[in-house]
Amino acid sequence: MKKIFPVYLRVPIIFFAVFLAMEYFIDSGDRPAFVKYPMISVFLVVFLFLLIAIELVVAAVDNVTYHLLTDEQRKQLEEANEIKITDSKLFQKIKKWFVKESQPIETESDILLSHDYDGIKELDNDLPPWWTKLFYACIVFSFIYLAKYHIFGHDDQAKEFETEMAEAKLAVEEYKKTAKDLIDAETVTLLTDAGDIAAGKAVFEANCVACHRPDAGGAIGPNLTDDHWILGGGIKNVFHTITEGGRDGKGMVAWKGTLKPSEIQQVASYVLSLQGSNPKDPKPAEGEIWVEENAPKAADTKTEEAKTVAQN
Numbered sequence: 001m002k003k004i005f006p007v008y009l010r011v012p013i014i015f016f017a018v019f020l021a022m023e024y025f026i027d028s029g030d031r032p033a034f035v036k037y038p039m040i041s042v043f044l045v046v047f048l049f050l051l052i053a054i055e056l057v058v059a060a061v062d063n064v065t066y067h068l069l070t071d072e073q074r075k076q077l078e079e080a081n082e083i084k085i086t087d088s089k090l091f092q093k094i095k096k097w098f099v100k101e102s103q104p105i106e107t108e109s110d111i112l113l114s115h116d117y118d119g120i121k122e123l124d125n126d127l128p129p130w131w132t133k134l135f136y137a138c139i140v141f142s143f144i145y146l147a148k149y150h151i152f153g154h155d156d157q158a159k160e161f162e163t164e165m166a167e168a169k170l171a172v173e174e175y176k177k178t179a180k181d182l183i184d185a186e187t188v189t190l191l192t193d194a195g196d197i198a199a200g201k202a203v204f205e206a207n208c209v210a211c212h213r214p215d216a217g218g219a220i221g222p223n224l225t226d227d228h229w230i231l232g233g234g235i236k237n238v239f240h241t242i243t244e245g246g247r248d249g250k251g252m253v254a255w256k257g258t259l260k261p262s263e264i265q266q267v268a269s270y271v272l273s274l275q276g277s278n279p280k281d282p283k284p285a286e287g288e289i290w291v292e293e294n295a296p297k298a299a300d301t302k303t304e305e306a307k308t309v310a311q312n
């Protein structure tokens, strides 16, 4: 023992084994046991202390006994210490279980098979024991497998995959409900809830009024209440413009570094709620009249015309 595990390995190994056993057997929920129960930490420290103390005592006793030995006994002890672990009986037994010495070259003719192909001959060696044992283990395993999955109908991989996918899908849906900031310009939807519009208004007043005016009638930035859009109307385009900014050098910065996607969605929805609010002295319309793609075209253009007429 002493030879295989010198003291600098023995102490950590024993300590770690005890530590793992405690973690394994003591139910401490999602926190490690030694964090949850301070007594365990105390115990571990005392245990480590004892381990080291025992090692010290054993070493001291060994030392003393060595000095008390006669020369004859010392020789014996040194010889005993020189025996290698590979010479021990247990080791030999375990080794035999896995490997078999090959036939000595002198007696090879005993197991030589009779055939001879252009001088190439074959020895009838036994298969290595580790190989045959593994083979038998596979056969036993196959019966267990067969019984478990094909007789008792335990879930197979396909079934496990389906259940896990179903669970994951639920988890994703659950997550999406709470993660409002997963939206982008493709998935964004127009918010109409009064609370969201009010939140959007607050964002607008804090960040946008300097250029778009408190009533969004336009100053440095364009009028946001008319149906003309430079960069495209509709929630998706407006969300995109606010997130990524306007054309270079025009003054409209990208707000994605400042505002969260959920806030951009709110302010975009607020801006769109101001459509047709006709503020006083608006900035002249810029850009194109925006027609919602999936809206019925004819009806829409008519109302657009009506609005333009009304504005002029």
Ligand code: HEC
Pocket: 203, 204, 207, 208, 209, 210, 211, 212, 220, 221, 222, 224, 228, 229, 230, 231, 232, 233, 238, 241, 242, 246, 247, 248, 250, 251, 252, 253, 255, 267, 268, 271, 286, 287
């Ligand atoms: C520094 C001035 C400034 C600030 C602050 C500003 N904008 Fe702008 N905004 C502009 C300018 C200038 C444009 C025109 C960009 C262009 O022509 O490419 C613009 C364009 C827009 C457009 C597109 C209009 C169109 O016709 O397509 C929207 C929507 C918009 N801003 C919303 C906002 C919102 C919401 C905020 C606050 C989070 C904001 N802006 C803050 C200057 C500003």
